[in-house]
Amino acid sequence: MNATTISSSDLSGLAADLLAARVRVAGPARASDGTVEYRHAGAPAELVLDSGVPRRSLKEFFLPPTEPLFAWRTGAGGRVELLEAPLPADPAVVIGARPCDAAGIEALDKVMGWDYRDEPWFARREATTIVSLACAGFDRSCMCTSVGLAPDTTKGSDLLLVPIGGGAFRAEVVTAKGARLVAAYPARFRPASGEAEAEAFRKAAREKVAASAPPAADPLRPWLDAHFDHPLWREASLRCHGCGACAAVCPTCHCFDIVDEPETVGTGVRRRNWDTCQTPRFTIHASGHNPKNDQPARIRQRVLHKIVIYPKKFGEMLCTGCGRCSRACPGGMDLPEVLARIAALAGGAQ
Amino acid sequence: MTELRELAKKLLAEGAAKVVIGWEEGPRGVRPAFATDAAAADRLVFDARCAHDLAPYLDRRRVHVAKLGRPAVVVKPCDARAVAGLIRETQVKREDVVLVGVRCGGVLADPEAGGTLSADTIADRCRTCDSRETALADHVVGTPVEPLAAPSRRDARVAELDAMTPAQRWAFWQGELARCTRCNACRQVCPLCYCDRCMADKTQPQWIESSPHGRGNLSWHLLRAIHLAGRCVDCGECERACPSGIPLGLITRKVASVVADRFGHKPGDDPAVPSPIGTWRSDDPQEFIL
Ligand code: SF4
Ligand code: SF4
Ligand code: SF4
Ligand code: SF4
Ligand code: SF4
Numbered sequence: 001m002n003a004t005t006i007s008s009s010d011l012s013g014l015a016a017d018l019l020a021a022r023v024r025v026a027g028p029a030r031a032s033d034g035t036v037e038y039r040h041a042g043a044p045a046e047l048v049l050d051s052g053v054p055r056r057s058l059k060e061f062f063l064p065p066t067e068p069l070f071a072w073r074t075g076a077g078g079r080v081e082l083l084e085a086p087l088p089a090d091p092a093v094v095i096g097a098r099p100c101d102a103a104g105i106e107a108l109d110k111v112m113g114w115d116y117r118d119e120p121w122f123a124r125r126e127a128t129t130i131v132s133l134a135c136a137g138f139d140r141s142c143m144c145t146s147v148g149l150a151p152d153t154t155k156g157s158d159l160l161l162v163p164i165g166g167g168a169f170r171a172e173v174v175t176a177k178g179a180r181l182v183a184a185y186p187a188r189f190r191p192a193s194g195e196a197e198a199e200a201f202r203k204a205a206r207e208k209v210a211a212s213a214p215p216a217a218d219p220l221r222p223w224l225d226a227h228f229d230h231p232l233w234r235e236a237s238l239r240c241h242g243c244g245a246c247a248a249v250c251p252t253c254h255c256f257d258i259v260d261e262p263e264t265v266g267t268g269v270r271r272r273n274w275d276t277c278q279t280p281r282f283t284i285h286a287s288g289h290n291p292k293n294d295q296p297a298r299i300r301q302r303v304l305h306k307i308v309i310y311p312k313k314f315g316e317m318l319c320t321g322c323g324r325c326s327r328a329c330p331g332g333m334d335l336p337e338v339l340a341r342i343a344a345l346a347g348g349a350q
Numbered sequence: 351m352t353e354l355r356e357l358a359k360k361l362l363a364e365g366a367a368k369v370v371i372g373w374e375e376g377p378r379g380v381r382p383a384f385a386t387d388a389a390a391a392d393r394l395v396f397d398a399r400c401a402h403d404l405a406p407y408l409d410r411r412r413v414h415v416a417k418l419g420r421p422a423v424v425v426k427p428c429d430a431r432a433v434a435g436l437i438r439e440t441q442v443k444r445e446d447v448v449l450v451g452v453r454c455g456g457v458l459a460d461p462e463a464g465g466t467l468s469a470d471t472i473a474d475r476c477r478t479c480d481s482r483e484t485a486l487a488d489h490v491v492g493t494p495v496e497p498l499a500a501p502s503r504r505d506a507r508v509a510e511l512d513a514m515t516p517a518q519r520w521a522f523w524q525g526e527l528a529r530c531t532r533c534n535a536c537r538q539v540c541p542l543c544y545c546d547r548c549m550a551d552k553t554q555p556q557w558i559e560s561s562p563h564g565r566g567n568l569s570w571h572l573l574r575a576i577h578l579a580g581r582c583v584d585c586g587e588c589e590r591a592c593p594s595g596i597p598l599g600l601i602t603r604k605v606a607s608v609v610a611d612r613f614g615h616k617p618g619d620d621p622a623v624p625s626p627i628g629t630w631r632s633d634d635p636q637e638f639i640l
Binding site: 239257295 | 413414593
C-alpha cells in the first residue's frame with residue numbers, strides 16, 4: 001500500500017490550502033455547548049482531531065436530515081412544471097473522520113445504488129474525499145471488532161492517518177481519490193516513515209477494542225433466524241422509549257420519509273427527511289394495520305436489519321460498531337450487551 | 351438502598367405490584383429497570399445518577415410494559431409531579447399504580463460520569479427544585495436530605511437571552527434549532543407528551559412541517575413549548591435525550607417562568623390542582639386578546 005507522512009501543522013496547512021481553493025472542509029469541531037460534532041470548518045483551527053466521537057455520524061454530509069428533491073410550480077393552463085433540485089457537486093474534504101463512520105458510508109453505497117442509483121448520494125460521494133484518523137479505541141460501547149471491522153479499518157476512507165508520535169501521521173493512500181489529494185498538495189506531505197510506530201498503534205487499538213467488545217456478530221445469524229419470537233426482544237425493549245435517537249446518531253441507519261410541502265399557492269417542494277423504524281408511524285398501513293405494532297418488534301427490526309437482513313442482501317453488516325446508539329440512548333439500551341446476550345443464548349442452543 | 355430493595359421485594363411478594371420500575375446498574379451507568387422478581391429487586395439502586403424520569407413508562411401506549419401487570423414506580427419529586435400530571439389529565443388512575451417516593455437531594459448534571467453531588471456537579475434543574483420528597487406516594491424511602499445551595503446557570507442563561515435584542519435572540523435560536531433533525535426524542539421521553547396523535551404528526555391538515563428545516567423546526571419547538579406550558583414538570587428528560595444537544599431546558603424554563611408570573615401556577619404533585627392550560631378562570635389575564 002502506498003503511504004506518505006504528514007505532520008499536524010501540515011494537516012492544518014492542508015485544510016487552509018483546501019479552503020483557499022474553495023473546497024469545503026469538514027471534520028470534528030465544537031458546537032456551541034462544547035460537544036464535538038462533524039461540522040463544516042471556516043478555518044483550520046476549528047478542527048479538533050481525536051477529541052472524542054462526534055455526537056452524530058458522518059452520514060449527514062451525504063444524506064442530510066432534510067433535502068429537496070424537486071420543486072413544482074403550476075403554470076399557465078394548470079400545467080404542472082417540475083424543477084429538479086441541482087445535484088450537490090461542491091468538492092469537499094472530510095478531515096479526521098472516524099474509521100467507523102467512513103466504513104458506514106461505504107456500507108450504504110450498496111443500498112443507495114441497488115434498485116436505482118440515488119443521484120444526490122452519489123453526487124456527494126464523488127465530490128467528497130474522506131481522510132480518516134485511525135482510532136485508539138474510544139470507550140466501552142465501541143464494538144467495531146465485533147462486526148468485522150477495526151479501529152484502523154480503511155473501508156470507506158480515501159486516506160487513513162495513523163498517529164506515529166511527535167504529532168505526525170503516517171498516511172495510507174487507500175483509493176485513487178486519496179492519491180489525487182496527496183498529488184494535488186505535494187508540499188504538505190513527506191516521504192513515508194513510521195511504519196513500525198503505525199503498526200504498533202493499530203495493534204494496540206485493535207486489542208483495546210476487542211477486550212471489551214461483544215463476540216463476533218456474524219455467527220449469530222442462524223440463531224437469530226431461528227428465534228424470531230424469542231422473549232429476548234420483549235425483555236430488551238422494556239426500557240426503549242421509541243425515541244429514534246439511536247437511528248439519528250447511527251452512521252448506517254438510512255431510512256427516509258418523502259414529503260410534499262406546499263410553499264405558496266401552486267408551488268411546493270418534495271423533500272426527503274430522516275426517518276426511523278423505532279416509531280409506530282414508520283410502518284403503519286393506510287388500513288390502520290401495523291405489522292410492527294410494539295416496541296419489541298421495532299427493536300428486533302433495528303438489530304436484525306443491521307446483522308441479518310442487510311448482510312443477506314448485500315453481503316455486509318449494516319453496523320460499523322461505532323457505539324453511538326448505546327451512548328445516545330436515554331433508556332440505557334446497549335447494543336454490545338444485547339449482542340453478548342444473543343451470543344450466550346446461541347452458544348447454549350448449539 | 352436496602353430499604354428500597356426490601357420494599358420492592360415486599361410489593362412483589364404480596365402481589366401489590368407485578369413490576370417495580372426503578373433504576374439498576376447498566377453498562378454505561380444506571381438505567382431504567384423493570385424488576386419482576388426478588389433477584390431483580392435486589393439489583394435496584396437509587397443515587398444521584400438516577401436522572402431518568404420513569405413516569406413515561408406509565409404511558410398506555412407502552413403496551414409491552416403494561417403487559418407486565420400492575421406497576422410500582424420509584425419516583426423522585428420531579429417524577430412524582432409528572433405522575434400527578436398524568437393523573438390530573440386522566441391518563442393514569444391513582445389506584446392503578448403504586449408510587450414509591452425517594453427522598454432526593456438532586457441528580458448529577460452528567461450522570462454517566464458519576465461522582466458525588468456538589469454545587470458544581472448538580473444538574474441545573476435541581477438547583478431550582480424545592481421539593482425533597484413527594485406527598486404523592488404510597489411509600490417513601492431514603493434519608494432526609496438538605497438542599498444544596500447552587501446558583502442556577504440556566505436561569506442566568508435565560509436572563510441573558512431575555513436581555514438580548516429580538517434580532518440577537520432570533521439568531522441564537524436559529525443557530526440552536528438548525529441542529530434539530532426532528533427525531534422526536536424530546537417528545538418520546540417526555541412524560542406529558544403522551545398524545546396518541548401528536549399535532550406534529552397530523553397530515554390532514556398538516557400544521558407542522560415534518561422537515562427539519564428552519565420553518566419546520568421553529569413550528570415544532572413553538573408548538574411543544576406551548577403544549578407543555580404549565581404542564582412541564584422540569585424533569586429534564588427532553589434535553590437529556592436530545593441527540594443533537596439542543597438546550598431545550600432554556601425553553602421549558604422560560605415558559606415556566608411566564609406561567610408562574612401570569613397565572614401564578616407551578617406544576618406540583620397534587621393531581622387535584624388544575625393546570626392553567628386545562629382550566630379557565632374569569633380573572634385569567636386576557637389583555638392580549640385584541
Ligand atoms: S447500530 Fe449502533 S453501533 Fe452500529 S453503527 Fe449504528 S450507532 Fe453504531
Ligand atoms: S435511542 Fe434507545 S430509547 Fe430511543 S429508540 Fe433507540 S433504543 Fe429506544
Ligand atoms: S430531540 Fe433534539 S433533535 Fe430530536 S426533535 Fe427534539 S430537539 Fe430535535
Ligand atoms: S418538556 Fe422536558 S422537562 Fe418538561 S416534562 Fe417534558 S421532558 Fe420533562
Ligand atoms: S407536542 Fe403537543 S400534541 Fe405533541 S405529544 Fe406533546 S403535548 Fe401532545
